[in-house]
Amino acid sequence: MRYILMMHAPYGTGEYQVSDWSPEDLRAHIQFMMELNAELTETGELAGGEGLAAPGEARIVRAGASGEPVVTDGPFPESKEFLAGYWIVDVERSERAYEIAAKASLAPGPGGRPLHLALEVRQVMSAPLTEA
Amino acid sequence: MTPSSLDLNAEHLLRQLVPQVLGALTRRCGDFESAEDAMQEALLAAVSQWPSQGIPENPAGWLYQVASRRLVDLIRSDSARRLREQRFSEDLPQSWSQVEGFLDTETDDSLVLLLMCCHPALTEGSAIALTLRAVGGLSTAEIAQAFLVPEATMAQRISRAKRAIKTSGAAFELPPSGERAARLRRVQHVLYLMFSEGYVSSAGPRLQRIELATEAIRLTRALRCQLPNEAEVLGLLALLLLTDARRDARSGPLGELIPLDEQDRGRWDRRQIAEGVALLTTALSKGAIGPYQLQAAIAALHDEAARLEDTDWPQILALYTLLAGMSDNPMVVLNRAVALAMVEGPGAALAELETLARDPRIAQHHRLAAVRAHLLERAGAVEGAITSYREAARRTASQPERDYLLARAARLTVNPDLAS
Numbered sequence: 186m187r188y189i190l191m192m193h194a195p196y197g198t199g200e201y202q203v204s205d206w207s208p209e210d211l212r213a214h215i216q217f218m219m220e221l222n223a224e225l226t227e228t229g230e231l232a233g234g235e236g237l238a239a240p241g242e243a244r245i246v247r248a249g250a251s252g253e254p255v256v257t258d259g260p261f262p263e264s265k266e267f268l269a270g271y272w273i274v275d276v277e278r279s280e281r282a283y284e285i286a287a288k289a290s291l292a293p294g295p296g297g298r299p300l301h302l303a304l305e306v307r308q309v310m311s312a313p314l315t316e317a
Numbered sequence: 318m319t320p321s322s323l324d325l326n327a328e329h330l331l332r333q334l335v336p337q338v339l340g341a342l343t344r345r346c347g348d349f350e351s352a353e354d355a356m357q358e359a360l361l362a363a364v365s366q367w368p369s370q371g372i373p374e375n376p377a378g379w380l381y382q383v384a385s386r387r388l389v390d391l392i393r394s395d396s397a398r399r400l401r402e403q404r405f406s407e408d409l410p411q412s413w414s415q416v417e418g419f420l421d422t423e424t425d426d427s428l429v430l431l432l433m434c435c436h437p438a439l440t441e442g443s444a445i446a447l448t449l450r451a452v453g454g455l456s457t458a459e460i461a462q463a464f465l466v467p468e469a470t471m472a473q474r475i476s477r478a479k480r481a482i483k484t485s486g487a488a489f490e491l492p493p494s495g496e497r498a499a500r501l502r503r504v505q506h507v508l509y510l511m512f513s514e515g516y517v518s519s520a521g522p523r524l525q526r527i528e529l530a531t532e533a534i535r536l537t538r539a540l541r542c543q544l545p546n547e548a549e550v551l552g553l554l555a556l557l558l559l560t561d562a563r564r565d566a567r568s569g570p571l572g573e574l575i576p577l578d579e580q581d582r583g584r585w586d587r588r589q590i591a592e593g594v595a596l597l598t599t600a601l602s603k604g605a606i607g608p609y610q611l612q613a614a615i616a617a618l619h620d621e622a623a624r625l626e627d628t629d630w631p632q633i634l635a636l637y638t639l640l641a642g643m644s645d646n647p648m649v650v651l652n653r654a655v656a657l658a659m660v661e662g663p664g665a666a667l668a669e670l671e672t673l674a675r676d677p678r679i680a681q682h683h684r685l686a687a688v689r690a691h692l693l694e695r696a697g698a699v700e701g702a703i704t705s706y707r708e709a710a711r712r713t714a715s716q717p718e719r720d721y722l723l724a725r726a727a728r729l730t731v732n733p734d735l736a737s
Contacts, residue, residue: 186714187465229443229474232466275466277440311465312714313513 188282234272332454340426359384551600552610558593559616630659683712
């Protein structure tokens with residue numbers, strides 16, 4: 186079963202302002218993510234994943250009257266959180282996906298304290314068909 | 318292997334030889350993990366050398382010799398294995414006739430290899446991956462593609478599986494006679510799951526996934542050659558062929574799901590159906606009826622009906638009743654309810670579904686809601702049908718199935734008179 190683990194980080198003034206972190210804290214954070222990815226590769230569970238660029242660089246795109254892209258810098262929906270990155274894992278049970286999510290949630294922030302970020306876990310639609 | 322460099326026949330031949338050669342290697346060196354790695358390297362050598370040098374006169378012997386030399390290198394690189402190296406390299410084949418001798422026990426070794434790859438110490442997913450590589454001769458990259466994971470992930474999954482077998486202490490030999498039946502059932506189950514995994518219709522990675530179904534059929538054919546008198550092995554092969562025969566008809570041009578009752582039966586593979594039916598007939602004559610034979614018999618009844626209305630539902634109902642008596646499986650009871658509805662009408666079947674809804678193993682399953690939706694639709698209960706279709710759509714993890722269920726619900730919402 187494949188699950189996507191979407192890591193949400195608080196927008197604006199929250200703790201997840203990596204640009205304000207000390208180099209040591211940032212390094213520890215990156216190290217943690219790399220180790221987690223290596224571990225998931227080693228267990229044969231990592232199907233994919235990426236970290237996303239800062240939300241300040243995000244653009245909202247809609248089709249204009251003749252289908253042309255209309256690009257704006259925001260304002261973004263009122264959501265308090267943004268998607269910081271995601272993993273796709275291939276696991277035997279949903280519980281294992283939750284376990285991995287909990288592990289990712291412990292990524293260290295300023296002072297090495299775990300951030301306890303929220304991860305949204307959803308099944309990816311790739312199940313075999315049942316005979317109809 | 319890259320099929321571009323080796324023609325299809327040569328690739329087919331190469332992959333067929335894998336279990337025989339790997340089985341013989343493992344038996345002699347006693348180290349499945351290293352033997353399997355050496356085998357993969359021999360396959361790579363064949364793919365790069367055969368196109369220019371031609372297929373050797375004795376391809377199995379060629380592979381065996383290349384793999385044995387590589388195996389010695391592998392063992393040598395690990396000092397803890399020195400003793401094994403000595404033992405193994407002392408009797409490296411010196412001549413072709415000696416190679417022939419080593420490969421002599423081909424039949425047993427292939428079977429032992431398959432039993433080992435489907436070892437109960439492995440999860441089903443790992444067993445499928447390892448079987449595809451060690452018995453099917455597929456490369457890690459090909460298997461990774463079939464499972465939609467990166468190659469590094471699949472490589473680790475396979476080496477963990479090999480380690481798990483080693484840790485379990487399994488010897489390279491046929492399991493003791495008391496365990497054989499259970500171990501064979503496990504092999505059959507793994508092959509069945511491999512087939513189901515590939516029997517997916519989705520818009521994206523469809524072609525690669527379909528290969529898994531073909532691979533499962535090929536491996537089941539090989540198993541049948543080794544155990545020609547096992548009725549359930551014949552039954553499994555028949556079931557896979559009879560199900561796979563409908564492959565082209567069960568999805569539309571965009572990968573959308575077409576259910577059995579709406580399929581263009583002209584697109585069913587008649588030759589494959591004939592082969593499946595013949596196999597099933599042989600299996601049934603052996604007098605050891607099992608669940609795969611019963612499922613194959615049900616598939617055959619569907620396949621043999623030229624039109625939907627020709628389907629022999631009373632017979633299908635009788636077979637499901639037998640099958641339900643053999644195992645405690647709520648999915649079988651659910652399928653039986655579908656047949657019951659075709660024989661006695663939706664009312665009787667809906668009553669059965671009430672009982673199933675209290676079984677925690679299936680209560681949340683999308684298929685229970687989907688069957689309820691179909692039955693309610695047939696009973697003319699439009700509102701209930703729409704609700705159940707939507708519930709089933711919410712619960713399924715298969716994209717084409719969700720699209721189909723939502724379309725059924727939408728169709729009734731727009732035109733409630735369609736329910737009959």
